[in-house]
Amino acid sequence: MKTNIAVFFGGKSVEHEVSIISAVQAMLSINTDKYEVIPIYITKDNRMYTSPFFKEIEEFKNIPELLKKSSPIYFNTDGNRTYLNIITEKKGIFSKTQEPVIIDVAFPVVHGTNVEDGALQGFIKTLNLPFVGCDVLSSAVCMDKYVSKLMLKQAGVPVLDGYKFTSDLKYMDIIAKIEAVLKYPVIIKPVNLGSSVGITKANDKTELEEALETAFTYSKTILAEPAVVNLREINVSVLGDSKEAMASVCEEPFSKDKILSYKDKYQSESNTKGMVSLSRQIPADISQELKENIQKTAVKAFKELDCNGVVRIDFLFDSETNEFWLNEINTIPGSLSFYLWEKTDLPYPALIEKLIELALKRGRLENNLIYSFDTNILSGVGFGTKGSKS
Numbered sequence: 001m002k003t004n005i006a007v008f009f010g011g012k013s014v015e016h017e018v019s020i021i022s023a024v025q026a027m028l029s030i031n032t033d034k035y036e037v038i039p040i041y042i043t044k045d046n047r048m049y050t051s052p053f054f055k056e057i058e059e060f061k062n063i064p065e066l067l068k069k070s071s072p073i074y075f076n077t078d079g080n081r082t083y084l085n086i087i088t089e090k091k092g093i094f095s096k097t098q099e100p101v102i103i104d105v106a107f108p109v110v111h112g113t114n115v116e117d118g119a120l121q122g123f124i125k126t127l128n129l130p131f132v133g134c135d136v137l138s139s140a141v142c143m144d145k146y147v148s149k150l151m152l153k154q155a156g157v158p159v160l161d162g163y164k165f166t167s168d169l170k171y172m173d174i175i176a177k178i179e180a181v182l183k184y185p186v187i188i189k190p191v192n193l194g195s196s197v198g199i200t201k202a203n204d205k206t207e208l209e210e211a212l213e214t215a216f217t218y219s220k221t222i223l224a225e226p227a228v229v230n231l232r233e234i235n236v237s238v239l240g241d242s243k244e245a246m247a248s249v250c251e252e253p254f255s256k257d258k259i260l261s262y263k264d265k266y267q268s269e270s271n272t273k274g275m276v277s278l279s280r281q282i283p284a285d286i287s288q289e290l291k292e293n294i295q296k297t298a299v300k301a302f303k304e305l306d307c308n309g310v311v312r313i314d315f316l317f318d319s320e321t322n323e324f325w326l327n328e329i330n331t332i333p334g335s336l337s338f339y340l341w342e343k344t345d346l347p348y349p350a351l352i353e354k355l356i357e358l359a360l361k362r363g364r365l366e367n368n369l370i371y372s373f374d375t376n377i378l379s380g381v382g383f384g385t386k387g388s389k390s
Contacts, residue, residue, distance in 0.1 A: 002034060002035055002036040003034065003035050003036070003104045003105065003356075004035075004036045004038060004101060004102055004103050004104045004105075005030065005035050005036065005037055005038065005103075005104065005105050005106075005107050005356070006038045006040050006084065006103045006105075006106050006107065006129075007023055007026065007027055007030075007037060007038065007039050007040060007107045007108075007109060008023075008040045008042060008106060008107065008108045008109065008110060008115075008120060008124075009022070009023030009039070009040070009041060009042065009108075009109045009110055010023075010041045010042040010043060010044070010110070010115075011042040011044075011046070011110050011112070011114055011115035011120065012042075012044055012045065012046050012113075012114040012115070013044075013110070013111060013112030013113055013114050013115050013116070014112055014113075014193065014197050014218060015111035015112035015116075015193070015197065016044055016111075016112075017060075018111045018112075018334055019109060019110045019111045019112075019115070020041075020057070020060050021057065021334070021335075022109050022111065022332075022334050022335055022336065023039070023109040023110075024054075024055060024056070024057045024060075025335055025336075025338075026107070026109050026336060026352065027039060027054075027055050028055065029338070029348040029349050029352055030349070030352055031349055031352075031353065035356075037055070038050060038084065038101065038103070039051065039052075039054035039055060040073065040084075041054050041070070042110075042115070042120075043063075043067070046114075047072060048072065048073050048074070049067060049070040049071060049072055049073065050070065050071055050073050050084070050086060051066070051069060051070035051071065053066060053069060053070065054066075054070070071086045071087065071088065072086075072087055072088075073085060073086050073087065074087065075103070075127050076100075077127055077128050080128060080367075081102055081128075082102070082103045082127045082128055082129050083100035083101065083102060083103070084100060084101045084102075084103050085100050085101075086098055086101070103127075103129060104130075105129065105130050105131065105132070105356060105359050105360060105363075106124045106127075106129045106130070106131035106132070106359075107131070107132045107355075107356070107359075108120055108121065108124070108131060108132065108133055108332065109332060109336070110332060111332060111334065112193060112197075113143070113192055113193065113219075116139060116143060116331060116332050117139055117140050117143035117144075117192060118136040118137065118139035118140035118143070121133070121134070121135060121136045121139050122136045129363075130359045130360050130362060130363025130366075131359055132309050132355045132356060132358070132359040133308060133309040133310075133331060133332055133355070133359075134306075134307050134308050134309060134311070134331040134332075135306065135308060135362075137306070138305050138306045138307050138308065138331070139331050141305055142305060142307070142311075142328075142329040142330075142331045143192050143331070144191055144192055145162070145189065145191050145192070145223050145328055146162060146164045146191050146221070146223055148305065148328070148329060149162050149223075151304065151305060152301055152304065152305070152326060155300070155301075155304040157297060157300060157301050157304065157326055158297070158323075158324065158325045158326060159325050159326050160225045160226055160228075160316070160325045160327075161181075161182075161225065161226065162223050162224065162225045163177065163178065163181060163182070163223070163224045163225075164191065164221060164222070164223055165177070165212075165221070165222050165223075165224065166220060166221050166222075167216045167220040167221070167222075171209055171212055174212060175205060175208055175209065175212075178208065178224045179205070182224060182225075182226050183226065184202065184203055184204055184208075184227075185201050185202060185203045185227040185229070186201075186202050186208065186211075186224055186225065186226060186227055187199065187200070187201055187202075187224070187225045187226070187227050188200050188202060188208070188211035188212060188214070188215050188222060188223070188224055189215060189222065189223050189225070190215050190218045190219030190221070190222055190223075191219055191221040191222060191223045192219055192221070193218055193219060197218055198214055198215045198217065198218040198219065199215075200214050200215065201227055228316045228317075228318050228325075229318075229320075230318050230319045230320040230321075231316060231317070231318070231319075232252060232316075232317045232318075232319050233252065233253055233314060233315070233316060233317070233327075234250050234251070234252055234284050234286060234290075234294055234314075234315045234317050234324065235250065235251050235252075235253060235312055235313065235314050235315065235340075236248055236249070236250045236251070236294055236295055236298045236312070236313055236315070236340070237310060237311065237312045237313070237333065237337035237340045237341060238298050238299055238302040238307070238310070238311050238313060239309070239310045239341070239346075239351070239354065239355075240302070240308075240358070241307075241308045241309075241358055241361070241362065242303050242306045242307070242308070245299050245302050245303060245307075246299070247295035247296075247298050247299050248337065248340040248341050248343070248344040248346075249282060249283045249284075249340060249343045249344050250282075250283055250284040250286065250291050250294055250295070251280050251281065251282045251283070251284055251340060252280060252281045252284035252285065252286070253279065253280040254279040254280060254281070255279075282339070282340065282343050283343065286317075290317070290322070290324070293324070294315055294324060297315075297324075297326060298313040298315075298326075301313060301326055301329060302329075305329065307329070307331065308358060308359075308362060309331075309332075309355050309358055309359070310333065310336055310337060310341075310351065310355060311329050311330055311331050311332075311333060311337075312329075312330040312333030312334075312337045312340075313326060313328075313329050313330070314326075314327040314328050314329075314330070315327060336348075336351065336352075336355075338351055
């Protein structure tokens with residue numbers, strides 16, 4: 001009997017479309033002889049649908065029409081089993097159209113706030129489902145660039161200084177603070193977004209004000225960091241869990257303006273494969289010593305933040321000083337970084353198999369934990385007519 005895998009993607013996120021690309025790639029690479037793939041598309045207003053057409057990227061060119069031939073769904077649990085219910089709606093009345101489908105494991109392939117940041121992971125946990133990738137806390141920590149920076153710095157991982165500001169502050173006060181602690185150029189970024197959305201390099205006060213305006217468009221909290229002038233970006237993927245993890249080969253992605261933008265990553269000409277289509281060099285043209293140091297640091301960061309599954313960790317490298325800093329951890333990287341693992345002698349289908357194994361392993365460990373115990377605490381509780389305890 002096949003294992004039923006629910007692949008979640010989309011969601012209320014500015015990286016919605018990126019998630020669709022990554023998910024379709026993943027679904028087409030899952031071994032269908034062993035697994036039954038059930039696509040779960042989350043719309044931008046958080047409705048969930050399923051359809052066999054979700055496995056075809058061309059169908060998403062017209063999402064309203066696609067949803068007309070898709071079915072809304074909901075989940076329910078019964079003991080340790082999780083069921084997906086496919087329904088139809090006629091004049092506001094919902095009815096089941098077929099028998100519920102048992103889901104064995106969830107596979108979130110999502111990007112950005114409301115889905116990658118622990119929110120969707122928490123929802124899946126309430127369904128008693130094992131799921132691929134980082135757990136709730138590690139997802140939330142890695143998504144928050146400021147919190148993860150503090151934790152990694154405490155663990156001895158090299159990170160750039162960062163200063164957090166919220167949208168309730170006046171721009172003139174933010175600018176004064178940034179100019180007091182940092183020299184131009186500076187990087188301004190939303191604290192909780194990925195795919196380079198809202199990130200700007202500011203070379204002077206005028207550009208800094210514009211950068212703040214851009215970042216606050218996407219997040220109520222932003223981060224200011226020093227810009228690495230002689231910048232090279234080096235990325236590496238890590239696979240495993242907090243007990244055992246390994247790093248892939250390193251890559252060096254290229255962009256036209258030194259900072260990889262959303263357009264570089266996902267909107268270049270003929271780009272239908274997301275990060276796979278980005279101009280890059282694999283393996284990166286760096287020394288053996290630097291490669292090993294980056295890989296070692298990546299694995300350390302992965303374990304320190306209790307990551308699980310596959311992540312991509314992006315580093316900033318100063319080609320003049322030979323210093324490097326961990327920039328961010330992508331808990332569900334675009335394309336699942338399969339192109340890095342293929343260069344590390346792990347084909348995409350084998351990578352997905354490993355991710356599912358890790359999800360089921362964590363599920364077994366959690367099933368052995370005690371989450372409740374019998375108690376008579378409620379038997380002696382009573383309240384008076386005004387709500388006070390009797």
